[in-house]
Amino acid sequence: MSFEHTRTTPSADDNAALLSEVAAEVARCQACVLYKHALKPVPGDGDPNAAILFIGEAPGRYENQQGKPFVGAAGQFLEDLLRSIGLRRDQVFIANVVKHWPPGNRDPLPEEIATCGGFLDRQIEIINPQVIVTLGRFSMAKFFPGERISRIHGVARRHRNRMVLPLYHPAAALHQANLRRTIEEDFKRIPAALAEAEKLATPAAPIKPPEPAQTPEPPPQQLSLF
Ligand code: URA
Numbered sequence: 304m305s306f307e308h309t310r311t312t313p314s315a316d317d318n319a320a321l322l323s324e325v326a327a328e329v330a331r332c333q334a335c336v337l338y339k340h341a342l343k344p345v346p347g348d349g350d351p352n353a354a355i356l357f358i359g360e361a362p363g364r365y366e367n368q369q370g371k372p373f374v375g376a377a378g379q380f381l382e383d384l385l386r387s388i389g390l391r392r393d394q395v396f397i398a399n400v401v402k403h404w405p406p407g408n409r410d411p412l413p414e415e416i417a418t419c420g421g422f423l424d425r426q427i428e429i430i431n432p433q434v435i436v437t438l439g440r441f442s443m444a445k446f447f448p449g450e451r452i453s454r455i456h457g458v459a460r461r462h463r464n465r466m467v468l469p470l471y472h473p474a475a476a477l478h479q480a481n482l483r484r485t486i487e488e489d490f491k492r493i494p495a496a497l498a499e500a501e502k503l504a505t506p507a508a509p510i511k512p513p514e515p516a517q518t519p520e521p522p523p524q525q526l527s528l529f
Contacts, residue, residue, distance in 0.1 A: 313352070318430065319351040322346075322430075325422055325425050325426060326344070329344045329403075330344045332344070332403075335403075341367055346402050346426075347372055347396060347397055349394075351396070353394065353432055354434060354497060355396075355434045356398065356436070357398070358399065358435060358438060359373060359439060360411065360438070360439045360441045360442065361401035361404065361410075362399060363375050363404070365378075367404035376474070377473040377474035399442075400416055400419065401441075416441065432465060433466065433497060434465060434466050434467070435468070436467075436470055438470055438472045438473060439472030440472075452471060456470055456471055457470065457485070459492060461503065466496045466500040468493060468496045470490065473486060
């Protein structure tokens with residue numbers, strides 16, 4: 304029996320095709336009212352095989368116009384943060400909890416988050432990232448319900464077979480100088496979370512069968528002289 308790690312990595316093409324299917328379904332989705340106000344669906348984009356998946360809240364006004372996540376001021380800041388750890392946005396995947404713009408940039412409602420959740424679940428399953436970075440309290444709540452972001456931000460935790468790092472939302476950090484410094488510091492924890500996740504994926508050392516118990520040699524028979 305081999306103890307070798309047998310996980311096969313799907314090709315980027317396979318993942319891209321599967322993610323396109325999800326995006327096409329998002330575009331057709333009328334399961335909640337958000338599609339009525341939206342100009343473009345914003346399913347998410349980036350590397351289909353990314354090791355790191357960022358999950359924001361919902362598209363804002365500019366994302367609604369362009370059909371791409373994080374293209375406004377918060378997106379510019381997110382790109383700066385990525386650069387600070389040597390990454391570009393095309394090396395990660397960026398998605399949101401909710402895929403259509405909530406009118407007036409309002410918070411997504413619990414039923415909208417629940418209705419849209421299946422799309423995000425499928426994206427996570429397809430990309431199978433080693434690290435998920437949640438941006439803001441809505442995506443944090445998916446993994447750590449009942450937690451407070453002020454308490455758990457910046458500390459990666461194991462969630463099933465990956466690490467999840469909850470961070471403040473970049474938009475919040477843009478408006479509060481102290482949060483800006485916090486998110487900049489928290490962002491630097493991403494490489495360590497990735498290293499930790501890689502350890503989770505490393506197969507355990509093969510379990511050696513125990514050595515057979517040594518039966519002590521019988522003492523040599525003393526030949527009787529008589
Ligand atoms: N804020 C988000 O949470 N997502 C976006 O795509 C843009 C801003």
